[in-house]
Amino acid sequence: MKNALKTNLPISNTVFAIDCVVFGFEEGELKTLLIERTEEPYRGCWTLPGYLVVDQGESIDEAANRVLCKLTGLTNAYLEQVYTYTNIDRYAESRVISVVYYAMIRLDGILDSQHIASYTRNAALVPVNELPELGFDHASILERVLKKVRRKVLYYPIAFELLPEKFTLTQLQSLYEAILGRKVDKRNFRKKIMSHQILMDLNEKQKDVSYRAAKLFKLDKKKHAQVVEHEFSFSEYETSI
Amino acid sequence: MKNALKTNLPISNTVFAIDCVVFGFEEGELKTLLIERTEEPYRGCWTLPGYLVVDQGESIDEAANRVLCKLTGLTNAYLEQVYTYTNIDRYAESRVISVVYYAMIRLDGILDSQHIASYTRNAALVPVNELPELGFDHASILERVLKKVRRKVLYYPIAFELLPEKFTLTQLQSLYEAILGRKVDKRNFRKKIMSHQILMDLNEKQKDVSYRAAKLFKLDKKKHAQVVEHEFSFSEYETSI
DNA sequence: TCAAAAGTGTTTTACCTACACCCATGA
DNA sequence: TCATGGGTGTAGGTAAAACACTTTTGA
Numbered sequence: 459m460k461n462a463l464k465t466n467l468p469i470s471n472t473v474f475a476i477d478c479v480v481f482g483f484e485e486g487e488l489k490t491l492l493i494e495r496t497e498e499p500y501r502g503c504w505t506l507p508g509y510l511v512v513d514q515g516e517s518i519d520e521a522a523n524r525v526l527c528k529l530t531g532l533t534n535a536y537l538e539q540v541y542t543y544t545n546i547d548r549y550a551e552s553r554v555i556s557v558v559y560y561a562m563i564r565l566d567g568i569l570d571s572q573h574i575a576s577y578t579r580n581a582a583l584v585p586v587n588e589l590p591e592l593g594f595d596h597a598s599i600l601e602r603v604l605k606k607v608r609r610k611v612l613y614y615p616i617a618f619e620l621l622p623e624k625f626t627l628t629q630l631q632s633l634y635e636a637i638l639g640r641k642v643d644k645r646n647f648r649k650k651i652m653s654h655q656i657l658m659d660l661n662e663k664q665k666d667v668s669y670r671a672a673k674l675f676k677l678d679k680k681k682h683a684q685v686v687e688h689e690f691s692f693s694e695y696e697t698s699i
Numbered sequence: 700m701k702n703a704l705k706t707n708l709p710i711s712n713t714v715f716a717i718d719c720v721v722f723g724f725e726e727g728e729l730k731t732l733l734i735e736r737t738e739e740p741y742r743g744c745w746t747l748p749g750y751l752v753v754d755q756g757e758s759i760d761e762a763a764n765r766v767l768c769k770l771t772g773l774t775n776a777y778l779e780q781v782y783t784y785t786n787i788d789r790y791a792e793s794r795v796i797s798v799v800y801y802a803m804i805r806l807d808g809i810l811d812s813q814h815i816a817s818y819t820r821n822a823a824l825v826p827v828n829e830l831p832e833l834g835f836d837h838a839s840i841l842e843r844v845l846k847k848v849r850r851k852v853l854y855y856p857i858a859f860e861l862l863p864e865k866f867t868l869t870q871l872q873s874l875y876e877a878i879l880g881r882k883v884d885k886r887n888f889r890k891k892i893m894s895h896q897i898l899m900d901l902n903e904k905q906k907d908v909s910y911r912a913a914k915l916f917k918l919d920k921k922k923h924a925q926v927v928e929h930e931f932s933f934s935e936y937e938t939s940i
Numbered sequence: 941t942c943a944a945a946a947g948t949g950t951t952t953t954a955c956c957t958a959c960a961c962c963c964a965t966g967a
Numbered sequence: 968t969c970a971t972g973g974g975t976g977t978a979g980g981t982a983a984a985a986c987a988c989t990t991t992t993g994a
């Protein structure tokens with residue numbers, strides 16, 4: 459019973475933490491970074507990576523970036539705050555207030571599962587469809603974050619943050635399918651994506667594939683910025699009601 | 700310069716606060732509760748209501764409810780957490796971390812502007828289109844909350860939280876117009892709303908109006924619960940991409 | 941020549957949009 | 968009888984959905 463150890467300390471003794479849901483896309487699957495605990499409580503369980511925030515004068519956003527860097531070595535990944543959990547009794551010694559972020563990281567030739575796993579102790583990138591049982595209330599945290607991301611990819615181009623700089627339309631579609639958890643029609647998907655005009659045709663093709671090579675695209679940064687600025691509909695109507 | 704007084708205390712000396720954006724709908728306008736400051740800094744400026752969280756063992760959600768009750772006397776209003784601000788130097792003595800909530804309150808015959816204004820010192824319900832200059836970073840907080848609410852009313856039935864239990868379709872439309880900041884077509888609006896089948900026809904009419912009385916509706920709680928459960932599209936396509 | 945994935949159009953359907961008049965009521 | 972808001976339907980356009988075959992390439 460995880461509430462058994464709760465102590466009602468004054469809130470000024472409360473400890474801050476960052477919990478970070480780190481998403482990556484690999485082998486056609488949406489994966490998230492989990493840490494295997496080596497201490498009680500929940501020893502042997504997997505949890506989201508979380509760190510206490512103790513630095514002087516560090517804002518929570520800075521702390522989240524520091525945590526992400528510690529986990530992955532990345533300093534420029536997409537990072538967004540989602541929610542602040544206050545009912546978590548993570549440690550017996552004091553109440554912990556967790557600010558939850560999610561990060562989107564690019565897994566490519568340079569950074570991949572094995573790299574991540576070796577970078578942080580007891581870490582693994584686990585497909586979100588094959589999650590083990592999670593410690594603390596991390597299952598519900600992850601559920602909330604997934605819900606948010608699944609909605610957001612429909613109107614905001616955050617999915618691209620998971621792809622390498624150059625990608626094919628099939629890879630992009632496969633990513634959307636992994637995030638949304640359902641198949642989408644290839645022709646309709648391509649029409650829709652191309653209609654937004656945020657992709658730049660690189661006039662390059664895949665190499666080292668044993669089938670017809672696909673064209674490579676990259677995000678058109680300028681167009682992308684306009685989309686972000688106006689937050690116009692990426693795939694849903696905005697004009698209703 | 701509001702950063703001038705910043706002190707880099709260890710984060711364990713950080714103070715928690717709740718900032719609460721309280722929305723109400725009155726006279727065809729979306730209004731929000733503001734407090735006029737009587738102390739430096741920002742003396743004479745208006746700000747969002749905010750309170751320190753100091754109670755032992757109180758979660759932030761409970762604290763937000765307590766704050767709302769203190770402000771309005773309401774205990775069951777719709778309340779949702781939006782964002783946690785960490786860069787606010789509200790007080791000189793220590794860093795303040797603000798968890799921002801928004802609340803939707805029902806202004807009707809019982810509770811109205813004057814009631815609210817008399818309930819809390821120096822408080823006023825101000826139309827969001829006629830905001831005074833706000834102290835601290837409250838203008839940007841309010842902007843974020845408004846953006847969130849404007850998006851959310853399109854797919855989630857939160858707007859109803861601002862109406863009295865019985866309402867007319869014109870009142871509902873007027874509310875949507877106030878929130879979205881634009882006019883909508885009466886016939887299209889009615890078709891759309893009725894198609895969701897979350898309204899219950901009360902077979903009652905307005906009284907005390909000097910024109911043709913409109914039918915009264917209320918939210919169908921059962922249908923509403925289904926909408927909330929499945930979060931199906933209230934007005935936008937969900938099926939794209 | 942085969943396997944594997946790339947790439948491409950059309951038709952149907954559903955929804956959104958624009959638009960204007962008559963009705964009921966109380967003053 | 969008039970002023971005020973209540974209430975209603977249709978047609979046209981646009982976007983989504985459904986659907987299958989040909990092309991390219993390397994093995």
